[in-house]
Amino acid sequence: MQTMSPTKSVLNPPPTEPVRRVEAGPWILELLPASRYATRYVAEASAIGFAFASQRGLHAIGSDRVQPFDAVPNGLAFVPVGCDVLSESPTGGEYLRVLRTDGLTLKGERAFNNRIDARAIVLAMKIRAALLQGSTEDDWEGWGLALAERIDDKQRRDAPLHGSIDARRMRRLDEFIDAGLDGPLGVQAMADLLGLSEGYFMRAFKHTTGQSPHRYLIDRRVAKARALMRDPTARLAAIAHDCGFSSQAHMATAFRLRMGISPAKLRQALP
Template sequence: MVFMNPRNHLPPSLLTEPVRRVEAGPWTIELLPGSAYAARYVASHAAIGFAFDSQQGLHAIGSDRVLPFVATPNGLAFVPAGCDVLSESAEGGEYLRVVRADGMTLIGDQPFNNRIDPQAISLALRMRNALLHASMDDDWEAWALALAERAMAQQVLPTPPRGSITGRRMRLLDEFIDAGLEGSLSVQAMAGLLELSEGFFMRAFKQATGKSPHSYLIDRRLAKARALLRDSTAGLSGIALICGFSSQAHMATAFKQRLGVSPAQLRKRP
């Protein structure tokens, strides 16, 4: 989701993966699975979030106006304590939520989302991998504090240039990619969909999401594979082909490189 969401209104049977949680000193760190959700709550503590996937739905954050939202992948977000939150999405997306539960104020009183910060991206990816594959070397308190520092960094978002990857264009890309995930999708085809040159598209996409179009395509393949691992009994080779990987081995390599676990390990975990 675009802002912090406990997803306590979603039946467990609809979750593609369980919520993974770590308590470390004053910090609670959660990895929320990519799934449909609907929630309304008042934030009891200030919280930092990070959207791994693009997401869309409706929300009202500290307001009585319910508006459509689009969360860009790799977007950093913040919700202050006491903020009234309503948020819902038909598909959702994988989301990291970091809360300081001892009552210490983290930032200011203004929520934000969709902030692209390279250091925050690196930290969030490391934390996700650790939540999926625990290790004795995990340093949760240091990671959580570092992510909070990135959220506290004052940053004025520039006005998007003409031809940038807007929310509407992100929705078009997601629909295009998901419809053709089994086949071969090229950067040229994605740029053509938005009527942009390939070079301009690649630069605009990196600016908007912090990742390349090719990297994003792999992430979409992995997201679909993870959902199928939990929600179906299909074999790994079949899942690989459905998701556009050239082979089961290719899929396994992508899992290990990006998530730190194999598809078989993720399927076996509760």
């Protein structure tokens, strides 16, 4: 996974946003932007990761077998110390990485990804917002510790729902959403695409990603807007229109609710 590499080798094109990093006590917390990458390493410290968006590529985690991976949105991941990791993705995805640097081993002995944990989602969103705002006075150590507690192997994990949103369906859904972001998209259309009833689709989607289809749709709109903001000549009003927001003000509200920062302020931090 992207966030698991202590040194990520970024290939062209350059990341749309800078890496944001905070060191607090024994913790390093980093927000890595969506970008193409390829890396291989042996983990010198246990690492916690959190995927804010879908990611796809190839990896080999603690094994010589390289195989395709699909990271689901809001998926928690963990790589224990000493684990051999190879990972690459043509697009990557925004990712949070949390490391403990004082040599203490985090709970958990097995690598995993795609674990949906409601508390981890809340924590990751708070950490991302604080990193995007450039905050220096938040509870970084407390957040790092709280997120580390979510990787305990003994946590109960729900069994997948029959007909839930598996990797193949998630890819199809992402392609459908991305192709129609400049217009209205409804939950019924998403459910129809996958051949599910609206009610069942909403339950299965929440089980798979930890969020509602509507919230995920807004997140995709915000992600596209962040990518378009890389062009310094693009007007925010035009970006809002191209991403399906009703107005620039609507887009700004979505940014503040999702990430705690306005599009204008976020754009100021772009290289």
